[in-house]
Amino acid sequence: xxxxxxxxxxxxxxxxxxxxxxxxxxxxxxxxxxxxxxxxxxxxxxxxxxxxxxxxxxxxxxxxxxxxxxxxxxxxxxxxxxxxxxxxxxxxxxxxxxxxxxxxxxxxxxxxxxxxxxxxxxxxxxxxxxxxxxxxxxxxxxxxxxxxxxxxxxxxxxxxxxxxxxxxxxxxxxxxxxxxxxxxxxxxxxxxxxxxxxxxxxxxxxxxxxxxxxxxxxxxxxxxxxxxxxxxxxxxxxxxxxxxxxxxxxxxxxxxxxxxxxxxxxxxxxxxxxxxxxxxxxxxxxxxxxxxxxxxxxxxxxxxxxxxxxxxxxxxxxxxxxxxxxxxxxxxxxxxxxxxxxxxxxxxxxxxxxxxxxxxxxxxxxxxxxxxxxxxxxxxxxxxxxxxxxxxxxxxxxxxxxxxxxxxxxxxxxxxxxxxxxxxxxxxxxxxxxx
Numbered sequence: 001x002x003x004x005x006x007x008x009x010x011x012x013x014x015x016x017x018x019x020x021x022x023x024x025x026x027x028x029x030x031x032x033x034x035x036x037x038x039x040x041x042x043x044x045x046x047x048x049x050x051x052x053x054x055x056x057x058x059x060x061x062x063x064x065x066x067x068x069x070x071x072x073x074x075x076x077x078x079x080x081x082x083x084x085x086x087x088x089x090x091x092x093x094x095x096x097x098x099x100x101x102x103x104x105x106x107x108x109x110x111x112x113x114x115x116x117x118x119x120x121x122x123x124x125x126x127x128x129x130x131x132x133x134x135x136x137x138x139x140x141x142x143x144x145x146x147x148x149x150x151x152x153x154x155x156x157x158x159x160x161x162x163x164x165x166x167x168x169x170x171x172x173x174x175x176x177x178x179x180x181x182x183x184x185x186x187x188x189x190x191x192x193x194x195x196x197x198x199x200x201x202x203x204x205x206x207x208x209x210x211x212x213x214x215x216x217x218x219x220x221x222x223x224x225x226x227x228x229x230x231x232x233x234x235x236x237x238x239x240x241x242x243x244x245x246x247x248x249x250x251x252x253x254x255x256x257x258x259x260x261x262x263x264x265x266x267x268x269x270x271x272x273x274x275x276x277x278x279x280x281x282x283x284x285x286x287x288x289x290x291x292x293x294x295x296x297x298x299x300x301x302x303x304x305x306x307x308x309x310x311x312x313x314x315x316x317x318x319x320x321x322x323x324x325x326x327x328x329x330x331x332x333x334x335x336x337x338x339x340x341x342x343x344x345x346x347x348x349x350x351x352x353x354x355x356x357x358x359x360x361x362x363x364x365x366x367x368x369x370x371x372x373x374x375x376x377x378x379x380x381x382x383x384x385x386x387x388x389x390x391x392x393x394x395x396x397x398x399x400x401x402x403x404x405x406x407x408x409x410x411x412x413x414x415x416x417x418x419x420x421x422x423x424x425x426x427x428x429x430x431x432x433x434x435x
Contacts (some may be wrong), residue, residue: 193370
């Protein structure tokens, strides 16, 4: 099918649960006022990150989940870990926001494409079963792997595994929405958001669905995952104020901040949206992806980002000069920001493209970041501005990009490029224009 005849894809609904708010109104309030969502965690007693600071979805309590956001799934909550709950809740909010008449649509033409991290059981879930695999009298308490099947596993709750499978957000959403069309899950850390959106628009383009629920959920605010972050990643330890710690592209950046969050988009073919008189929020013009690993088996994030951006431009028939701003990955790590800045400069060359980075507000929720950041750009452009990057105070000559800071930047150009990359050199990009 030629580009002139392929179905156009539009966004008609948004659902978001983030450290800076639940729902579009709360998110815009935080963005407009430059309010960070990073603080000491409340729903966990302790995590092994500096000062237990993180980006937490504070309004998402057990009671709120059951009564406000997951009413249709209240019987299934027991088999959902927190990040699954966040993902399903974001889909519910997006469906509500879209105004879809669920009794009128063809459910054979409704699909789900969702991204998630690998999920881990908290230590307390494994505790009793693990003790069954320690021999009596073993003062060193060595875990005996050969005892797990007969002695340990029977002590686990029967539906244990269902709570921690990364395909379960898409499963629960598909069941609740009676979505009988394509259903897929992508687990590629921070690159997941744009990849899910790319797969979504291709399903619609080839006629596989009229409507797709497309989103991501993720957390690094977790007893095990935050430990991994402490061991493997560069986490910011200063300033004392946690709201100042995530400093994308700033010369004094020290590292990232862990977080949690989820967001969903309702994506439709333009013809389907018009037929039901839906309000079109934005259009998805193109997406791209790339993975670059060098001969030394080290990730080449710069080159991966360059290729992903160029692929998104080709897919959408877009030139770099058409873009109004770049929604950067911007996690605040020293080398990652340098690589990303170099990639942006390579693609945009002499164009002084404005760049903003929303992890300065939210922290990094792993696979949940991409869709959350897309929503932040959309919300800002609906109000005629590119939201500023928080905590950018001293330019780094090694990151020579035009970071929006100090004040929000008014703009009439509502087309933006969103980019994300993983530590393994997996990059993704999406070009979106707000109506």
